[in-house]
Amino acid sequence: MTGRALTDAELAAWQSALDLWGVQLHPPNMVRDSATGTFAWFTFPPSISIDLDELTRQGAENHLISVFAHEIGHHVLSPSTRIVSFKLAQQMARAIVASDPRRAVPVTSMACHLSNLWSDLLINDRVVRMQRRLHPGAEPDMIALWRTLTAREPVTNAAWWVLMRAYELLWSLPSNTLCPNDPPSVPEAVREDVRARQDVDPATLDVSMVREDLREKERTHRAAAMRVRAIQDELLLSQPVQPVADAEYVAQAVRTFGADPVSGALTFGMVLVPYLVLESMIPDRADLPAGGCAEHGGAPATAAELAQVLADPRLDEPPVHPAAAAVGASVSEQMSGQSYGIAETLALFAGSDPNAVMLAWYEAQARPWIRPLLQSGRGVADHGIPGPLETWELGDDATELDWPATLAVNPVVVPGVTTRRRTQLPDDPVTTTEAVTLDLYIDSSGSMPRPERGSPAVLAGMILVLSV
Numbered sequence: 001m002t003g004r005a006l007t008d009a010e011l012a013a014w015q016s017a018l019d020l021w022g023v024q025l026h027p028p029n030m031v032r033d034s035a036t037g038t039f040a041w042f043t044f045p046p047s048i049s050i051d052l053d054e055l056t057r058q059g060a061e062n063h064l065i066s067v068f069a070h071e072i073g074h075h076v077l078s079p080s081t082r083i084v085s086f087k088l089a090q091q092m093a094r095a096i097v098a099s100d101p102r103r104a105v106p107v108t109s110m111a112c113h114l115s116n117l118w119s120d121l122l123i124n125d126r127v128v129r130m131q132r133r134l135h136p137g138a139e140p141d142m143i144a145l146w147r148t149l150t151a152r153e154p155v156t157n158a159a160w161w162v163l164m165r166a167y168e169l170l171w172s173l174p175s176n177t178l179c180p181n182d183p184p185s186v187p188e189a190v191r192e193d194v195r196a197r198q199d200v201d202p203a204t205l206d207v208s209m210v211r212e213d214l215r216e217k218e219r220t221h222r223a224a225a226m227r228v229r230a231i232q233d234e235l236l237l238s239q240p241v242q243p244v245a246d247a248e249y250v251a252q253a254v255r256t257f258g259a260d261p262v263s264g265a266l267t268f269g270m271v272l273v274p275y276l277v278l279e280s281m282i283p284d285r286a287d288l289p290a291g292g293c294a295e296h297g298g299a300p301a302t303a304a305e306l307a308q309v310l311a312d313p314r315l316d317e318p319p320v321h322p323a324a325a326a327v328g329a330s331v332s333e334q335m336s337g338q339s340y341g342i343a344e345t346l347a348l349f350a351g352s353d354p355n356a357v358m359l360a361w362y363e364a365q366a367r368p369w370i371r372p373l374l375q376s377g378r379g380v381a382d383h384g385i386p387g388p389l390e391t392w393e394l395g396d397d398a399t400e401l402d403w404p405a406t407l408a409v410n411p412v413v414v415p416g417v418t419t420r421r422r423t424q425l426p427d428d429p430v431t432t433t434e435a436v437t438l439d440l441y442i443d444s445s446g447s448m449p450r451p452e453r454g455s456p457a458v459l460a461g462m463i464l465v466l467s468v
Helices: 008-021 053-058 065-077 082-099 107-134 143-154 156-169 188-197 210-237 243-256 261-279 303-310 322-326 342-348 355-367 403-409 456-465
Strands: 027-031 040-043 047-051 294-295 384-391 419-426
Touching: 008 065, 008 107, 008 342, 040 065, 040 243, 047 065, 053 156, 065 107, 065 143, 065 294, 082 107, 082 261, 082 303, 082 322, 082 342, 107 143, 107 156, 107 243, 107 261, 107 342, 188 210, 243 261, 243 322, 261 322, 303 322, 303 355, 303 419, 355 456, 403 419
Parallel strands: 027 047, 040 294
Antiparallel strands: 040 047, 384 419
8 A cells, every 4th residue: 555755744753753763664555545443554574554544533643653652562572573563462362262251252363463553562661661751751752642542432341441451550640631430341141141041942943944853852962052042151150350450461461561562462362362362242242453553464483483483392382371370370270171172273374384383383382292212323434534554555546556655765766665655444334314204103093183173193203203
């Protein structure tokens, strides 16, 4: 999308934002009515776009320095590179799978959304601190920008309330500055609906597509499944979230991992996802806002990028809510039977080569278990090393005659007397490196899972191959 060049005022604001970070980037792309749903976005390779019409609709046109500074922060602080962007999405996807027993939250799209919100938190907090150092005593323009944004769009989403309250804590703002004092709660009508769904009459279920002799069993089975789902929902509602405490956890994560987005992403996701699960039960619910900024486009992850992403040990940390970690709860107590495996990773990187995803995943899973052989195999030495001189006798191979050594003994050559040859001593054998080919014969009975669903046989084979 091609836009116009910057005006003098916009160029001055852009330069001020660059000076704030101490970097240089090419000017942003200023567009009109992009219909992207946001007034700013960034892409890789580093590029920034601003929708002037949406910026005006949001009332942010007088805060260009902070808007520019925020977008620059995506290329400087978080995610800063495509590799980190993929890692953040992986962390958020792990949090969603671990915290959503209903499987109601779309993993891929929400993982990208949450990773962008986490980056926004880190960047906005850093910009506020830099603006306060630059203009002591004055309110940072970034805070003024967020006063404007929240005034135009009141907080109605519980997860968004947690984020806004975290901003108030980070920036030492009074409560009720960016969000109401009281967080939104699940309507009582939702609780009543969950209780009502437990009373299912099998006779009302449509099983006309089922064979007539199996319809009664099908009705009973469907009714039981619906009751179980309703009871699970009621159980989730009976374990209320703690928005005030969770906002403090988010603020603490920003302070702790301000320079390490990947390490803090899992904690952030584990705090926010339970709110998204509860929101999924509410009809006509308010969606989680985008925050005015997003990451757009980009090619799928390459094989080399996947190897770097999945090899990061931070992506193997157990997904535990910070409140559960504070009381010493184990991972098994926190998680609800779901784990993030190869199938979920393939879905997250759906645009990439599936074989490259599986190779990177199995290699990352195998790496902690690799035990290299203690003794390397050695081949045969191709050549020896020069040894001492000895007499060349008549009948010896003429090619072995060392003429410089012979003439050094006596200019008059007497075969078998003055002739010399150089001996060869054995050299250390050369270490050989050969590719290992391992054939894994999969049980044709179907009892062994396919590699894309997590195969212990493939994992064992990967460990074996990488150990030799």
